Amino acid sequence: MKSLIENSKVLVCVGSGGVGKTTVASSLALLGAQLGKRVLVLTVDPAQRLKTTMGIEEGQEAVEIKGHQITGQLFASVIDPKKTFDEFVMRASSQPERVKKILNNKLYVQLSTTLSGSQEFTALEKLYSSFESGKYDLIVLDTPPTKHAIDFLKAPQKLAALFTEGVAKWFRDPKATQQNFFLGLLQSGTKQVLKTLEALTGSDFMKELADFFQNIEQWQGQLEKRAGDVHSLLVSPTTSFVLITSFDEAKLKEAEYFSKEIKQGGYRLSALIINRAFPFWIQSGEQLQSKSPKVMNLYMQMKDYYQKREESFSRFSIRMNQQAKILRLPEMREDVSDISGVELLAKYIQEAK
Amino acid sequence: MIKSFQQEIIFVTGKGGVGKSAVAAGIALKRSKEGKKTLLVELGYQSFYTDYFAEQLKAPVAFSPVRVTDNLDVALWSGPECLREYAIYLLKSESIYKLFFENSVSKALINVAPALPELAITGKITSGPRHVGPPLRYDVIVVDAFATGHFLALLKAPQGMAEAIQFGPMGDQSRSIDKVLKDSNQCKYFIVSLPEELPTAESLELAEGIEKTLGAKPVIVMNKMLPVEVTPHEGASDFEKFLTNSQQRQNQALSLLGGRPLQKISFCFQNDSWKVVESISQEINL
Numbered sequence: 001m002k003s004l005i006e007n008s009k010v011l012v013c014v015g016s017g018g019v020g021k022t023t024v025a026s027s028l029a030l031l032g033a034q035l036g037k038r039v040l041v042l043t044v045d046p047a048q049r050l051k052t053t054m055g056i057e058e059g060q061e062a063v064e065i066k067g068h069q070i071t072g073q074l075f076a077s078v079i080d081p082k083k084t085f086d087e088f089v090m091r092a093s094s095q096p097e098r099v100k101k102i103l104n105n106k107l108y109v110q111l112s113t114t115l116s117g118s119q120e121f122t123a124l125e126k127l128y129s130s131f132e133s134g135k136y137d138l139i140v141l142d143t144p145p146t147k148h149a150i151d152f153l154k155a156p157q158k159l160a161a162l163f164t165e166g167v168a169k170w171f172r173d174p175k176a177t178q179q180n181f182f183l184g185l186l187q188s189g190t191k192q193v194l195k196t197l198e199a200l201t202g203s204d205f206m207k208e209l210a211d212f213f214q215n216i217e218q219w220q221g222q223l224e225k226r227a228g229d230v231h232s233l234l235v236s237p238t239t240s241f242v243l244i245t246s247f248d249e250a251k252l253k254e255a256e257y258f259s260k261e262i263k264q265g266g267y268r269l270s271a272l273i274i275n276r277a278f279p280f281w282i283q284s285g286e287q288l289q290s291k292s293p294k295v296m297n298l299y300m301q302m303k304d305y306y307q308k309r310e311e312s313f314s315r316f317s318i319r320m321n322q323q324a325k326i327l328r329l330p331e332m333r334e335d336v337s338d339i340s341g342v343e344l345l346a347k348y349i350q351e352a353k
Numbered sequence: 354m355i356k357s358f359q360q361e362i363i364f365v366t367g368k369g370g371v372g373k374s375a376v377a378a379g380i381a382l383k384r385s386k387e388g389k390k391t392l393l394v395e396l397g398y399q400s401f402y403t404d405y406f407a408e409q410l411k412a413p414v415a416f417s418p419v420r421v422t423d424n425l426d427v428a429l430w431s432g433p434e435c436l437r438e439y440a441i442y443l444l445k446s447e448s449i450y451k452l453f454f455e456n457s458v459s460k461a462l463i464n465v466a467p468a469l470p471e472l473a474i475t476g477k478i479t480s481g482p483r484h485v486g487p488p489l490r491y492d493v494i495v496v497d498a499f500a501t502g503h504f505l506a507l508l509k510a511p512q513g514m515a516e517a518i519q520f521g522p523m524g525d526q527s528r529s530i531d532k533v534l535k536d537s538n539q540c541k542y543f544i545v546s547l548p549e550e551l552p553t554a555e556s557l558e559l560a561e562g563i564e565k566t567l568g569a570k571p572v573i574v575m576n577k578m579l580p581v582e583v584t585p586h587e588g589a590s591d592f593e594k595f596l597t598n599s600q601q602r603q604n605q606a607l608s609l610l611g612g613r614p615l616q617k618i619s620f621c622f623q624n625d626s627w628k629v630v631e632s633i634s635q636e637i638n639l
Contacts, residue, residue: 017369200439200522201521202523204518204520204521205518205521205523249624253404281594286592288590288593292581292583295596305623305624308624312624337551
């Protein structure tokens, strides 16, 4: 892992929700700082986990984290999706009076906070602007939690489709809006679609939608440029993906599928980290002698359970052979809830084979 | 018309990795064994249960329910599919729908239009009690819902839309969906958690969010509880230390819950998914 951290400028940590992505990302960042780098760890975290783990106060841009053996510097930042999106809109808009209008549009408020794809978009936006600032030697991105790891890579495309598919075009005739918006549209095909949609949703909704699309039209150029820049950054030789997964059949299957997708997308998957793969007691290889039959019984059951998992892991690692470096991390004795937990995990990552 | 038809809707959420889908399946299996016709619903585009129930299923999980076992079916609902079904129901013609919606422009719009997918999904889930849309002939619907933050966004969508859109069918539908979600006789909410500090703190945050949004009181399901009590002693083995540790962790997590409704599920040492689900179905109280 040392050479990966040394040779990377950007590490993108991906994985489905609940696998410990945030703590692993923090640990990788800490390792970088211990190697003398100026490191930023970025997270979009609705549950604010990194905040608790790293002790960051609300509303701060990037906070310096102090810890043992840091010879470089470690900064952590929690991305505020709403704020990042608003900032993007303000930068992308040429007309200030339109900015106000869009920021007040009810659908925009929904889009910038809850729409699927908007968190992924803001994460990449923040990653790029931090990279562009030139302040850091290494940026570790903890991606938003998704049901499936692959959703992260697909989300920006979904947002971009808004423009490439020409949806915005439907709503672009300002003259028509002044009278009856839909009647003003000349293309009969789209007119019919909109009429049908209006019958289903009501004119109130359609007005908001039209207003929304007219206002975001001006982002198109900026959004496309940004998408291009971000893509170049993600496929650059100094950017690596790290896939973090938990240890069960379904997750391992997903990891295999995801690693293929990453490759197909032209990205570099450098490491696969299986978090909480086994409890620490299983390593010691001790033979338990307990007087309590209950404890003995539980011990046998758990040993058997982890033995079977070991077998499925062997099959998995044969299939995954040479796709990426595979690391297995043990279940921690304590919950990782502060910097000392992150330090311990970083040590495990360094030692893991 | 259907008279005195009381459908039970059970939402199961929780952060990733806590065993949310297994618990949802366990709840559904329990109801089905009680003789209730039960539908287990997963949300999104990719099925989890297709692999999970590979032994039981004859076909992959899809929008139309497929059979898992007696009285138990499973379905996969995505926003666009729910919207499509609703639109066809209203238009009363699939060909009109196809004409207007089966093109890339409409598809892109439906995919990104704010809150529409969320609204369509909650609309479909609550379609039984609202008598809107094609009938869902099940006594019980168990929804393996989105994880934490996304789930709250799903529940908030109807309310948010009802506030934003005062008039027209969209506003009316949103209000009626919101009403069902808030009806504690109709909808129940379970949050699956692990007996550890961070997952528990997150579950509590979510429980408060659900209470605030809907006024409902969700039940917290502590999953993967370790069963044996041990007393720390001299020369304890690593395994005994692990048990002592886990126990402290569990007790701490439980103490965070205060007086909230709680259910415990023991750690199931099975690698076979059906056995896990059966064991949960026997342990859970509804």
